[in-house]
Amino acid sequence: MYGMINEGIRAFILKHHDKETWEAICQKASVGDQQFDGMKSYDDGITYQLVGAISEHTGLSSGEVLTKFGSHWVDYAGESRFGNLMKVAGDSFLERLNGLDDMHARIQLSMPNLKPPSFKLEEVADRTYRLHYFSQRTGLDSMVVGLLYGMAEETGEKIKVNQVAEKSDTVDHSVFEIAIVN
Numbered sequence: 001m002y003g004m005i006n007e008g009i010r011a012f013i014l015k016h017h018d019k020e021t022w023e024a025i026c027q028k029a030s031v032g033d034q035q036f037d038g039m040k041s042y043d044d045g046i047t048y049q050l051v052g053a054i055s056e057h058t059g060l061s062s063g064e065v066l067t068k069f070g071s072h073w074v075d076y077a078g079e080s081r082f083g084n085l086m087k088v089a090g091d092s093f094l095e096r097l098n099g100l101d102d103m104h105a106r107i108q109l110s111m112p113n114l115k116p117p118s119f120k121l122e123e124v125a126d127r128t129y130r131l132h133y134f135s136q137r138t139g140l141d142s143m144v145v146g147l148l149y150g151m152a153e154e155t156g157e158k159i160k161v162n163q164v165a166e167k168s169d170t171v172d173h174s175v176f177e178i179a180i181v182n
């Protein structure tokens, strides 16, 4: 994944802990670099190893770490040079959700090796939606949950998210049910 993700993880740890904690996490993860070039592509394994080491260090499950990181990412990426791309889709949660594929496609112009996720939104009842999440990767569903809550917080909306399908050998993508509650 692009170094920007690993830098986001570093910023996430430094926000809640100190530099020594980050060094210990990198050591536990057997990750040599403790800083990353945001615009360079790194092996996905580094990101997963960092999440695993944070989980060991904090006692949170990897899923909990990913959910917390997902929410943090909305702030972190929102303050980056790409932040505006998230906001141009609109001011509401649903507009931004519908704009995610275009947003990642624009980011891909600057990050040619990006393997972006893809989302499809389906309305299933009044203020209830099903979000289909397609990825070349596995194991990031919990991050999506955090990203969704982070996006809703930024647009001042309240949501409830439930995962209703998980990508596996027989299911090609994960699905989340999202209820807008205010």
Ligand code: HEM
Pocket: 001, 002, 004, 005, 074, 077, 078, 080, 082, 083, 084, 085, 086, 100, 104, 107, 111, 113, 114, 115, 116, 117, 134, 135, 136, 137, 140, 143, 144, 147, 148, 151
């Ligand atoms: C300005 C805001 C954002 C930026 C700059 C950004 C950028 C990125 C980057 C660089 C990656 C790594 C992909 C790779 O290296 O192959 C990524 C992955 C991802 N992004 Fe975004 N992103 C933003 C907002 C969001 C939001 C709001 C969501 C909400 C769902 C989202 C969902 C994801 C997911 C799920 C992945 C994991 C990749 C995968 O599923 O395979 N991103 N994004």
